[in-house]
Amino acid sequence: MDSGDFQGKFLKIGYSKRKAGGSKSSTGRPYIGAKGIGKLALLSCAKRVSVFSKTGGTDYVGGVIDNAGLDGAILGDRSTEEYPLEQLDFSLISELREGHQKGTIIYFEGTNDQLKNSDAYINPHYSPSRLGGALEAG
Structure with missing residues (x-):
């Protein structure tokens, strides 16, 4: 994602790629998901979620999306402009940046118990070289 995609697509819940017509991206990849449910699911995984793309x-x-701050913004009925994301801490991905040409890295801090208990399931199904990134839990 470039900055325009991050702001206008990733951060916008309910953004629909399908409204423009079609069911595939310009590269032929089929669209999946609906109404930003995958983005919301990220927030259930950890107290803080850093998205590097x-x-x-x-x-x-x-x-960086901090769930405590986001909850406060929701309770205070603040707009997205009133809840700016925190700046990225690049030290979290220092080992992953070398050779990383494109793609998205998601870093979880303060992972919830469900994710911590999922290692046995996630590891056999996960290939960093195939996905172009890494699943990091902190």
């Missing part, structure tokens, strides 16, 4: 030839874009 880049396209070939661009710098990383993204932000």
Whole structure:
């Protein structure tokens, strides 16, 4: 994702790629999911979620979503403009940045028990080289 995609697509819950017509991206990849449910699912995994994303030839874009801060913003009925994401801490992915040309890295901090107990299930199904990133739990 570039910064425009991150702000206009990733951060917007309910963004629909299908409204423009079709069921596949320009590269032929089928669209999956609906109404941002995958983004919301990320937030149930940990207290803090850092999203680092880049396209070939661009710098990383993204932000940190702190669930306590987000809950406060929701209770206070604040708009997305009133709840800016925290800045990324690149030390979290220092080992992963070398050779990372494009893609998204998601880093979980303060993982919930469900995710901690999922290692036995996740590890056999996960291939960092295939996905172009890494699942990191902190």
